[in-house]
Amino acid sequence: MAVVVQKYGGSSVGNIEKIKKVAETVVKRKRAGDDLVIVVSAMGDTTDELIEMANQITDTPDKREMDALLSTGEMISCALLAIAIQSLGEEAISYTAYQIGIKTSGQYGKSLIYDIDNKKIKKSLNEGKIVIVAGFQGVNEEGDITTLGRGGSDTSAVAIAVKLKGSCEIYTDVDGIYSVDPRKYKNAKKLDEIDYEEMLELSSLGAQVMHSRSIELGQKYGIPIYVGLSNSDIKGTVIKEVANKMNMESKPITGLATSDDDVAITIRDIDNDINLLSDIFESVAKKRINIDMISQTAPMNNKVNISFTLPKADLKEALDIIEKFYSGKDKLFIDEDITKFSIVGIGMKTTSGVAARVFKVFKLNKIEVKMITTSEIRITCAIKQEDKQKAIELIATEFNL
Amino acid sequence: MAVVVQKYGGSSVGNIEKIKKVAETVVKRKRAGDDLVIVVSAMGDTTDELIEMANQITDTPDKREMDALLSTGEMISCALLAIAIQSLGEEAISYTAYQIGIKTSGQYGKSLIYDIDNKKIKKSLNEGKIVIVAGFQGVNEEGDITTLGRGGSDTSAVAIAVKLKGSCEIYTDVDGIYSVDPRKYKNAKKLDEIDYEEMLELSSLGAQVMHSRSIELGQKYGIPIYVGLSNSDIKGTVIKEVANKMNMESKPITGLATSDDDVAITIRDIDNDINLLSDIFESVAKKRINIDMISQTAPMNNKVNISFTLPKADLKEALDIIEKFYSGKDKLFIDEDITKFSIVGIGMKTTSGVAARVFKVFKLNKIEVKMITTSEIRITCAIKQEDKQKAIELIATEFNL
Numbered sequence: 001m002a003v004v005v006q007k008y009g010g011s012s013v014g015n016i017e018k019i020k021k022v023a024e025t026v027v028k029r030k031r032a033g034d035d036l037v038i039v040v041s042a043m044g045d046t047t048d049e050l051i052e053m054a055n056q057i058t059d060t061p062d063k064r065e066m067d068a069l070l071s072t073g074e075m076i077s078c079a080l081l082a083i084a085i086q087s088l089g090e091e092a093i094s095y096t097a098y099q100i101g102i103k104t105s106g107q108y109g110k111s112l113i114y115d116i117d118n119k120k121i122k123k124s125l126n127e128g129k130i131v132i133v134a135g136f137q138g139v140n141e142e143g144d145i146t147t148l149g150r151g152g153s154d155t156s157a158v159a160i161a162v163k164l165k166g167s168c169e170i171y172t173d174v175d176g177i178y179s180v181d182p183r184k185y186k187n188a189k190k191l192d193e194i195d196y197e198e199m200l201e202l203s204s205l206g207a208q209v210m211h212s213r214s215i216e217l218g219q220k221y222g223i224p225i226y227v228g229l230s231n232s233d234i235k236g237t238v239i240k241e242v243a244n245k246m247n248m249e250s251k252p253i254t255g256l257a258t259s260d261d262d263v264a265i266t267i268r269d270i271d272n273d274i275n276l277l278s279d280i281f282e283s284v285a286k287k288r289i290n291i292d293m294i295s296q297t298a299p300m301n302n303k304v305n306i307s308f309t310l311p312k313a314d315l316k317e318a319l320d321i322i323e324k325f326y327s328g329k330d331k332l333f334i335d336e337d338i339t340k341f342s343i344v345g346i347g348m349k350t351t352s353g354v355a356a357r358v359f360k361v362f363k364l365n366k367i368e369v370k371m372i373t374t375s376e377i378r379i380t381c382a383i384k385q386e387d388k389q390k391a392i393e394l395i396a397t398e399f400n401l
Numbered sequence: 402m403a404v405v406v407q408k409y410g411g412s413s414v415g416n417i418e419k420i421k422k423v424a425e426t427v428v429k430r431k432r433a434g435d436d437l438v439i440v441v442s443a444m445g446d447t448t449d450e451l452i453e454m455a456n457q458i459t460d461t462p463d464k465r466e467m468d469a470l471l472s473t474g475e476m477i478s479c480a481l482l483a484i485a486i487q488s489l490g491e492e493a494i495s496y497t498a499y500q501i502g503i504k505t506s507g508q509y510g511k512s513l514i515y516d517i518d519n520k521k522i523k524k525s526l527n528e529g530k531i532v533i534v535a536g537f538q539g540v541n542e543e544g545d546i547t548t549l550g551r552g553g554s555d556t557s558a559v560a561i562a563v564k565l566k567g568s569c570e571i572y573t574d575v576d577g578i579y580s581v582d583p584r585k586y587k588n589a590k591k592l593d594e595i596d597y598e599e600m601l602e603l604s605s606l607g608a609q610v611m612h613s614r615s616i617e618l619g620q621k622y623g624i625p626i627y628v629g630l631s632n633s634d635i636k637g638t639v640i641k642e643v644a645n646k647m648n649m650e651s652k653p654i655t656g657l658a659t660s661d662d663d664v665a666i667t668i669r670d671i672d673n674d675i676n677l678l679s680d681i682f683e684s685v686a687k688k689r690i691n692i693d694m695i696s697q698t699a700p701m702n703n704k705v706n707i708s709f710t711l712p713k714a715d716l717k718e719a720l721d722i723i724e725k726f727y728s729g730k731d732k733l734f735i736d737e738d739i740t741k742f743s744i745v746g747i748g749m750k751t752t753s754g755v756a757a758r759v760f761k762v763f764k765l766n767k768i769e770v771k772m773i774t775t776s777e778i779r780i781t782c783a784i785k786q787e788d789k790q791k792a793i794e795l796i797a798t799e800f801n802l
Contacts, residue, residue, distance in 0.1 A: 016457040053481060056417040058488040065487070068495050069480035072473040079470035080454060086466070087459040094469050098499045099544050120544075143500050143521075 003166030007039040007157035011173040012230040013077045014044035023084035025231045035125045039135040039157040042073025063108035067147045074134035082132045092130040097137040104138030104146045111146035113159045151211035158214040162221040171230035176237035179401035180256045195242040198254045201344040201378045205257040252347035253399040259340045266307040266333040272299040289314040293373045339388040342380040404567030408440040408558035412574040413631040414478045415445035424485035426632045436526045440536040440558040443474025464509035468548045475535035483533045492530040498538040505539030505547045511689045512547035514560045552612035559615040563622040572631035577638035580802035581657045596643040599655045602745040602779045606658040653748035654800040660741045667708040667734040673700040690715040694774045740789040743781040
């Protein structure tokens with residue numbers, strides 16, 4: 001019997017009626033013969049409501065306590081789904097991260113799963129039970145509750161699928177992965193499949209469909225991940241190692257993503273010292289703040305300007321860290337008016353001239369490019385926010401997305 | 402330095418403003434020099450709201466899952482109180498039952514604490530932290546979350562005080578223990594102190610101020626329990642071993658309690674067989690349903706009628722158990738129109754004629770007594786609900802309560 005790990009997101013379990021609906025879907029699948037582990041997110045806006053309560057007390061709540069607080073949302077939906085499944089006549093049992101030893105390391109709010117003790121899950125599956133697991137949470141070496149970051153339930157699901165050698169299905173409120181976010185570009189095309197690498201780039205670039213870490217795990221252990229609409233027959237998208245890359249390469253770009261969540265920091269006239277630069281980035285990385293799009297000007301009088309982007313949410317913390325690396329407020333320049341505009345495709349590896357096509361389109365249409373970074377399979381530009389919509393439509397048309 | 406375990410009930414932490422207020426009180430006390438462990442209940446109506454959600458799915462939710470669900474309420478208030486204390490500049494750390502090994506045995510929803518691993522609490526206290534513990538919850542031998550029953554946070558607090566050899570303070574929305582519930586009798590007198598035994602009788606009889614098991618624990622280990630209003634200087638009541646019993650005995654009755662939460666069951670014409678009767682009560686007791694007020698008629702043709710009361714909430718479950726002990730629906734009689742009316746006092750041990758005085762008052766005022774049970778320090782009568790208020794006023798006046 002195959003073990004299938006399904007994850008239902010917050011919108012799929014947003015209220016009691018929706019939980020009952022998920023229970024029906026799950027019971028039907030169980031009766032079709034699969035062993036099921038169901039990972040659930042917190043109901044609807046629960047997480048935001050809990051954050052709001054903490055923020056009524058202080059703007060800077062302790063991270064350990066925030067994780068303890070936020071982890072309750074998934075425990076609630078987990079127990080309610082178990083009750084809903086039982087009321088339909090199937091056996092079900094809910095587990096928290098403590099109960100099934102979801103072990104994490106790293107920082108509160110951004111933890112990584114490093115192991116899961118699957119004994120209890122296997123025992124319950126062998127007893128014919130549907131196992132319900134609270135997503136998003138784990139327990140670190142000190143026994144503290146830690147969370148995996150927004151969307152972390154995806155990672156909980158994939159990690160369990162890895163551990164049980166099962167398959168993984170992520171159910172959400174979108175019916176699959178699109179070449180461009182359909183809310184931003186109405187002609188966007190849904191993809192039948194997408195390679196792990198492409199999805200990884202897209203989701204780390206602001207296509208909020210999936211938690212990046214979940215795709216990394218899927219890729220590392222070769223677990224295909226289905227992404228689709230909950231309680232529906234509409235066919236979604238499979239994230240997997242795409243076998244016939246040549247086929248894909250006929251189309252250089254698979255997807256496009258934009259993000260307004262970043263800010264660009266420039267530090268002027270700092271010493272051109274490789275140790276100093278690596279110190280800056282290391283200090284910031286230690287706090288698990290993701291720096292992206294680093295660029296540096298050529299040295300002049302042995303001084304350089306460096307620019308980099310990071311999430312707006314981490315700006316305050318980052319500024320506290322980097323303030324010791326420069327002197328004088330006039331040396332620091334913060335640009336909040338940026339959109340990170342990225343195109344992704346494995347086809348880029350072998351198709352030359354993709355960057356040139358992009359920049360030509362931007363130039364012809366007077367879209368200013370503030371920063372550029374590239375990897376083997378993606379090109380990211382920082383552009384003005386006011387140019388975002390125009391850029392999406394131009395590039396989607398240019399590459400038939 | 403003394404360790405003080407304080408418990409704040411659901412109404413004391415009913416919203417964010419109240420949680421902040423409790424944090425201020427706690428911080429003031431800490432700065433006065435005490436080591437503090439704070440046990441919290443769920444915020445306001447959280448527990449009822451969680452029950453309501455489960456009841457929207459089914460009337461008979463699984464008890465394991467209900468405990469998993471309800472335990473989240475205390476985790477939320479616990480983390481929020483820690484955040485509120487930290488925002489006032491003191492160190493605080495929250496712990497769930499898992500984290501500090503609150504081990505329970507027995508049934509879901511009615512578990513007993515049998516041990517607490519106090520290492521983490523002691524370590525955190527030694528580090529100068531205020532320790533916040535989620536009340537009401539524990540973990541059983543299977544690793545399942547179990548709850549202690551309504552009011553169970555009192556028991557969590559006393560158990561921790563026992564384990565840490567500290568003192569215990571229960572803060573709630575009443576300013577102490579009264580001879581009669583002041584909502585039922587406006588002239589009721591507040592007691593400065595009350596003996597464990599009296600309080601135990603009163604709280605098991607429907608004076609909902611305290612969880613009975615907490616008083617048993619206090620008595621067993623000699624921990625005095627202060628009960629009073631949160632964030633207030635009004636003097637409350639101390640539950641303790643009252644040294645000078647002779648003094649108390651000058652007043653035969655300390656308190657009066659009534660409860661409408663019970664139902665009387667009568668089974669007619671069952672075999673007068675001591676094994677059968679003990680089987681009935683044992684089967685019911687196994688489910689931890691509290692049977693009270695047992696009475697049996699004299700045998701006739703070797704048949705007897707037995708009557709007993711039990712909580713209305715357990716009626717359905719009890720009927721399922723006892724149905725195999727009689728044949729014919731006409732043999733079963735259920736009386737839902739009862740008030741359990743009890744008077745309690747250590748003084749009864751040495752003062753004769755208390756029962757006679759009670760029954761004389763009832764007789765003169767035409768209050769029908771349906772059933773009677775007595776112990777060394779209490780007398781309980783089942784009366785009609787419509788007579789309750791009159792009975793309270795008559796007896797409170799008769800014994801100057």
